[in-house]
Amino acid sequence: MRGASVTVGYDAHLAIGAGSFLNDGASVVCEERVEIGRDCAISWGARVLDTDVHQARAARRVRASQAGTGRAR
Numbered sequence: 001m002r003g004a005s006v007t008v009g010y011d012a013h014l015a016i017g018a019g020s021f022l023n024d025g026a027s028v029v030c031e032e033r034v035e036i037g038r039d040c041a042i043s044w045g046a047r048v049l050d051t052d053v054h055q056a057r058a059a060r061r062v063r064a065s066q067a068g069t070g071r072a073r
Contacts, residue, residue, distance in 0.1 A: 004042075006030075022046075 004022035008014045009031040017038035026042045028034060031051040042048065 004028075 002024065004025065005027035006014070006022070007027075007029045012030045013033045014028065014030040015035045017036060017040065019038055020036050020040040020042070022028065022042045023044045023046075025045040027047050028036075028042075029047070029049045029051065034048060034050050036042070036048070
């Protein structure tokens with residue numbers, strides 16, 4: 001792994017305090033609001049999320065299938 005991943009949604013708020021950092025392979029997914037305090041070290045491979053992305057993806061799949069046929073498959 002190399003690097004960290006940060007995803008911030010439209011109109012979301014991400015705050016990372018001074019002296020904080022993400023280690024190799026860590027990720028942050030911010031859909032509404034995430035605040036990481038000062039001098040925090042986020043460990044290798046850690047995930048910080050403020051959303052349950054699985055439910056959101058499932059809801060989009062249902063809407064997409066309904067759009068094509070008028071009913072869920």
